[in-house]
Amino acid sequence: QKEVEQNSGPLSVPEGAIASLNCTYSDRVSQSFFWYRQYSGKSPELIMSIYSNGDKEDGRFTAQLNKASQYVSLLIRDSQPSDSATYLCAVKGGGSYIPTFGRGTSLIVHP
Amino acid sequence: EAQVTQNPRYLITVTGKKLTVTCSQNMNHEYMSWYRQDPGLGLRQIYYSMNVEVTDKGDVPEGYKVSRKEKRNFPLILESPSPNQTSLYFCASSINGGDYGYTFGSGTRLTVV
Numbered sequence: 084q085k086e087v088e089q090n091s092g093p094l095s096v097p098e099g100a101i102a103s104l105n106c107t108y109s110d111r112v113s114q115s116f117f118w119y120r121q122y123s124g125k126s127p128e129l130i131m132s133i134y135s136n137g138d139k140e141d142g143r144f145t146a147q148l149n150k151a152s153q154y155v156s157l158l159i160r161d162s163q164p165s166d167s168a169t170y171l172c173a174v175k176g177g178g179s180y181i182p183t184f185g186r187g188t189s190l191i192v193h194p
Numbered sequence: 195e196a197q198v199t200q201n202p203r204y205l206i207t208v209t210g211k212k213l214t215v216t217c218s219q220n221m222n223h224e225y226m227s228w229y230r231q232d233p234g235l236g237l238r239q240i241y242y243s244m245n246v247e248v249t250d251k252g253d254v255p256e257g258y259k260v261s262r263k264e265k266r267n268f269p270l271i272l273e274s275p276s277p278n279q280t281s282l283y284f285c286a287s288s289i290n291g292g293d294y295g296y297t298f299g300s301g302t303r304l305t306v307v
Binding site for chain 2: 114115117119124125126127128129132171173175179181182184185186187
């Protein structure tokens with residue numbers, strides 16, 4: 084059974100701080116890793132994808148992947164109240180059509 | 195605008211009354227999928243389709259049917275809904291087997307009484 088684990092939170096950070104969201108996965112042959120943002124009552128929205136070890140930056144978002152440790156993280160710099168949402172980690176193995184989603188981490192950015 | 199369109203957004207029905215939730219995408223994506231999302235359980239895949247006339251079961255297929263007669267459409271059918279199918283449903287599509295992530299529809303909140 085492939086598993087993707089996330090701390091459910093809530094993670095509470097002050098406005099302007101760095102929010103760090105973490106995800107671990109069990110399938111060693113996983114090749115594609117994604118972060119989705121989901122506002123309450125809305126659909127998940129893809130915000131970052133990463134495929135190789137290291138960091139990938141896009142604006143205020145940085146995804147970090149460490150395949151040896153089976154760990155992927157999302158950093159949000161200069162957090163804003165509008166970043167308050169649930170962040171879903173998703174992992175997909177090569178050749179598999181079924182991604183595995185974590186249950187999500189709730190982030191609250193307070194003014 | 196590139197999008198996945200689901201209908202209806204909200205649906206309340208009674209146990210045993212057949213229903214269909216429609217899903218359509220305008221991005222020419224081969225891959226489409228249905229998920230349900232429940233509190234504490236996260237997103238769980240119901241069925242997926244890799245192309246026209248090609249479908250397969252996901253993690254929780256019991257009580258659901260799908261069809262893929264056209265590339266753009268992927269309806270979800272509940273032939274005899276039960277209260278345990280009360281959930282938030284999402285349709286999603288991808289340009290391939292999901293290697294570049296998914297585009298989700300706006301969701302359908304289904305209540306079966």
